[in-house]
Amino acid sequence: MSFYDVIISRRSIRQFKAEHIPREDLERMINAARLAPSAANLQPLEFVVVENKKICEKIFPCLKWAAYIAPEGNPKIGQEPTAYIIVLVNNEIRDKGFEWDSGAGVENILLTAWEKGIGSCWLISVDKKRVRTILNIPRHLKIDSVIALGYPAEKPLVKEYLDSVKYWKDKSLQFYVPKRKLRDILHFNSFK
Ligand SMILES: Cc1cc2nc3c(=O)[nH]c(=O)nc-3n(C[C@H](O)[C@H](O)[C@H](O)COP(=O)(O)O)c2cc1C
Structure with a gap:
């Protein structure tokens, strides 16, 4: 890796x-x-x-x-x-x-x-x-x-953040972690 x-x-x-x-x-x-x-x-x-x-x-x-x-x-x-x-x-x-x-x-x-x-x-x-x-x-x-x-x-998986930061598990106990989108947190040169 x-x-x-x-x-x-x-x-x-x-x-x-x-x-x-x-x-x-x-x-x-x-x-x-x-x-x-x-x-x-x-x-x-x-x-x-x-x-x-x-x-x-x-x-x-x-x-x-x-x-x-x-x-x-x-x-x-x-x-x-x-x-x-x-x-x-x-x-x-x-x-x-x-x-x-x-x-x-x-x-x-x-x-x-x-x-x-x-x-x-x-x-x-x-x-x-x-x-x-x-x-x-x-x-x-x-x-x-x-x-x-x-x-x-x-093996937790990343999901795109929609309306909540709360991680969750589905019925098969798969763990999902929402993360904010790059375009929502990144500002090149000035804040837009
Ligand atoms: C300062 C800090 C404190 C945390 N404390 C706990 C905790 O007490 N119990 C827990 O299960 N996870 C804890 N976490 C883990 C977060 O829940 C986890 O980092 C977040 O949900 C994002 O998931 P990721 O680490 O898989 O990216 C903590 C994380 C940080 C940065």
């Missing part, structure tokens, strides 16, 4: 195969985040990678999936993520205005994963208090978000 194809074919995945992700692939994802752009090059992001099955089982109930269609978008039993990346912001380095950094870092992770055929879902609907306790995360590290990872057991 070309780099552009990696970008445009990435979709949020919420059904996964029960297959372990190699540690080197997880390390590669964090390395890609490490080298992402960072405002004032402050680099406030840190990460906890969870790939131990028992700890994954504890993280799973802390997450909310696909709010527009809940509970239809939840991973089915046996199709839960096989790893998680907990995205942390070191508040001793930066305590506000870090969202651009986390956006850039997380996108690098999602694309590095997808290049290897690893599906992901970036989640902010997270019971952060519970995650903090489970993983013993110290107070000066804010939990920004969680990235769920695993080999995909579904």
Whole structure:
């Protein structure tokens, strides 16, 4: 796949195969985040990678999936993520205005994963208090978000946006994601 194809074919995945992700692939994802752009090059992001099955089982109930269609978008039993990346912001380095950094870092992770055929879902609907306790995360590290990872057991399709941004599933459980048209968001030279 070309780099552009990696970008445009990435979709949020919420059904996964029960297959372990190699540690080197997880390390590669964090390395890609490490080298992402960072405002004032402050680099406030840190990460906890969870790939131990028992700890994954504890993280799973802390997450909310696909709010527009809940509970239809939840991973089915046996199709839960096989790893998680907990995205942390070191508040001793930066305590506000870090969202651009986390956006850039997380996108690098999602694309590095997808290049290897690893599906992901970036989640902010997270019971952060519970995650903090489970993983013993110290107070000066804010939990920004969680990235769920695993080999995909579904293939969401992009549909042209008509009148709603709400994704949906049809009777065969095919997942569709509406995206706005290029001509509606692109303005060359001046706003028309
Ligand atoms: C900042 C952010 C937070 C998100 N939080 C959640 C979440 O809590 N749960 C979830 O299932 N998906 C979450 N998503 C995934 C979006 O629902 C998904 O990106 C969107 O529907 C577009 O689909 P696509 O990623 O396949 O292009 C989040 C995405 C972003 C960018």
